[in-house]
Amino acid sequence: MDDSSMVGLLGRVTGTVGPGLVGEVIVQIRGGAEHFLAHPAPPGVRIEPGTMVTVIEYLPPRTVYVAPAYDS
Template sequence: MVGSVGRVTGKVGAGLVGEVLLHVPERQGTEAFLAYLATPGDPLPTGTQVVVTEYQPPRTVYVASLF
């Protein structure tokens, strides 16, 4: 899961629990995960491409902007 690239579908920011869609090859599809910012900074608006830096089962990820 770490290193996966996805897209924000619900704003991710300080004090906010956002949502990202990630491709999960084991299940041959795309799934939604709860997302937090990996490092403090500007919020990530909807549509931003992100990379997963940490995964906490079952459905929580920490993300950083890809660009």
């Protein structure tokens, strides 16, 4: 999978993403759902479990930077 194919995908936070934390998100990809380690793309933002996020950057093999997909 190339880096660009992950960018823009939607996921759901399963483990809090935030400053000083390595969170977790699940992303629908390759006909299934996969878990990735996650960091907040906007520095200092805390993203709670259940929040829909957009993948902003992908660092192979299993790390993504995410931002909330919708304004709350």
